Amino acid sequence: MNQLFTFSPEEVTAIRLSLRVAFWAMLCSLPVGVGIALLLARGRFWGKSLLNVFVHLPLILPPVVTGYVLLLLFGRQGPIGKVLAETLGIVFAFRWTGAALACAVMGFPLMVRSIRLSLDAVDRRLEDAAGTLGANRFWIFTTITLPLILPGILAGMILSFARAFGEFGATITFVSNIPGETQTLPTAIYTFTQVPGGDIGALRLTLVAVAIATTALFASEGMIERATRRVVGL
């Protein structure tokens, strides 16, 4: 029984790496997610439905395909990866940053969808009212629109985090499964199941995954409820 709660250093590393990857994946996709959601909810431009399909692609494609496309684009010899490496020194291939990128891409449609739905629900007449009171577009967005869609943003962040935390296919395809660098919790579980006597380690990490996911869900429910109460003003 004791053995169940004794984590090996590799396991601790995998848990911490998973948390770090999911956190950064969520945080970095947040501003882009809000921007794309705004574009899809409010924008009127040619190719809007095309953009919509493109954003949702990671949701419908096999994760391995997404990972492979990322490898082609962001790999050391990929058109984007090469430029980034040469100009800014940013390397994704086989680094934890690559895992974060893969997770961000996989969680992105969920985040955009959640924010867009809450944007659609905003009463635009309130924004008109703010305009007659002297607010410009920036202030209307920050003081009226943003607070009103806060529940949707929080929900989107949680969905993105959860998706990133559990991401497997795209990550392992894009950045492989290097202990200490790209071995996240799901890939570590996979590794354990492939070696003799790894059952106990797999079980330990599974329990951790369950615990983190449940905690995140509880926390988010509470936050969303509080934010919603604030928005409807009760």
Place this chain on the structure above:
Amino acid sequence: MLSVTVEHRLGGFILDAAFDTEGGLTALFGRSGAGKTSLINAISGLIRPQRGRIVVDGETLTDTERGIFLPPRRRRIGYVFQEGRLFPHLTVRQNLLYGRWFAPRDGRADDIDPVVEMLGIGALLARRPANLSGGEKQRVAIGRALLARPRLLVMDEPLASLDEARKTEILPYIERLRDAAGVPIVYVSHAIAEVTRLATTMVVLSEGHVAAVGPTAAIMGRIDLFPLTGRAEAGAILATQIAAHDAKFGLTLLRSAAGELRVPHLNLPVGTALRVRIRARDVMIALRPPEALSALNVLPGIVTDIRRSDGPIVEMLIDCAGEALVARLTRRSVEMLHLEPGQAIFAVIKSIAFDQHVFAGAGPPPASADIDTTLD
């Protein structure tokens, strides 16, 4: 002060309206679909008219020929919406302060207290809009628009979504606003009782066009506009002053240029100026001074115009010592009495006809009647 010319096509509806007005409260009156809201949306910049020119206080806000279109936030026009549109995530105080924050610094009100006090919303400041009654919401909405220091206030049927009791609650605040705040108001309404009580100037809209513009009393006395102002409630407006109270019978004596009127007791001090709407349907006509009659109010006058029609109802205009009265009679009565323009008659009005709906509040008399009251 405000000069509006707007041409705008919305689907099959064509708005083609122009009017000028000087301060006070200007009512845009007309049925639903007459184009009232589109017109104030054009004034406040929420819609951009296809052709038009809008000038407030000498500043051009819209001029399609010169390519001028100021966005709403630069117009400094306070807008009180029909549904209030308070920000649900902010408290009443934050709602009130919202526009003040963007107002020009030199013209910024130092203190929200006078407005809060005028509107009686001091106890609500910490609350959220969701916890307010309809009437409270509208008062907060008025305060919010006012604290943005507008040079013009537009109100889109602010009482339409409220019940009678709430309307009665808010009307005095709007009167106070008209008389004390010094901000000109454009007030959209399809309720004649509200308009006659509040408006100094009336713009009658019909199917996107301006049918008439003028001082409220003059417009209300025009029988040719009755189809638009609403036959059932239509009537002339009389500027009066409270002359005395009769405690024994519970009556109040009103004095006007047309004569004296006895009405059910009004809880207002002697000397108060009061506008009274005398509904055309409440006026009877007698050829001789009536005797043995229960009606208390008999005003001598001369028939000036009879608007005949083929229907059973005839409307006529009566001149009572310079004040216009209107009467609605059956065509049969008009023919039996041989009524003709120029004929001297007596207009008879029951005291009971003066219910709460006809009193236009203790505001200043309409512009056209100013001279009559200052003579008293």
